[in-house]
Amino acid sequence: MGMLSVIMPAYNEELMIGKSCRVLAELLENAKIPYELVLVDDGSGDHTWEEIKNAGRKNSHIMGVHFSRNFGKESAVFAGIAQAGGDVVAVMDCDLQHPPETLLEMYRLWEEGYEVIEGVKESRGQESLLHKKSAGFFYKIMSKATGVDMQNASDFKMLDRKAVDSILSMPERNLFFRALSGWVGFRTASVKFEVQERQAGESKWSAWSLVKYAFTNIVAFTTIPLQFVTLGGLACFLISLILTVYSLVQYFRGHAVEGYTTILIMLLFIGSAVMMSLGVIGYYISKIYEEVKRRPRYLISQMMRGGEDVSAEAKKDGN
């Protein structure tokens, strides 16, 4: 039986760590699946790291990675899969919103030979209206842009070693894990699951952080916004052609075109179109700048396995 590594990013989850570890360990032990749990503390400000160390002391299958600060969930997931030693790697939230029993179903599919098993949300669970709307809007754009249905996609996945290694070998810093597992291809299956309610602690996503997340990931995954800039320019050009013809005709018929208002409107319109386009282009440039710097994706300050400090083993910080 292949070993399963379960990656769980955790940011200010002191209330959930102990319980999640217990539930998962019991589940996997009962199913007789060899496993390890990799908990990545994404620079929490509470006692998450202490909780992870406690859990590790009780169960030698638990491994913990502690970031030097908050690097975000994508980095935490990446660090987790970089440290994972299993033949198959699962990624799930550590707030038990992704039902652990689904892991067994995924594992069975993996044994049948599937290499990428995607968790697909059956319902979006309890979320505020604003959250639902903004998430819905983001996923609609993402689906259009990437050609992958993102509406019900989640970060709950199981990947074969081959898929994991190909994701690890990607050089870019801004990774969008949710879409990447589709991008790599391989033999894919999906499993439906019901999003559970969070039992303790609170969601880390504010509406604003969702908007930022949307922009970052759209830019990380597609250059379509740049084509919108070109299209916008084309539209402006067509309008200007029509207006030119119109003004020339009026001129030769001896009427001057109404001047001030037209010019003012045109100027304001073109000015804002140019500035918005520059904003889009600027955003891509800033992302290129970030990539070019080749900063590590994350910095590990401590690592432990089964309660023992193994910081020296940390695989090179996200490179």
Ligand code: UDP
């Ligand atoms: N998370 C993280 N770093 C962050 C924000 C969140 O590692 O900066 C983790 C968090 O601990 C949880 C998962 O990502 O395990 C999903 O976060 P959350 O439950 O807040 O999101 P939601 O379920 O509300 O979408």
Ligand code: MG
């Ligand atoms: Mg959650």
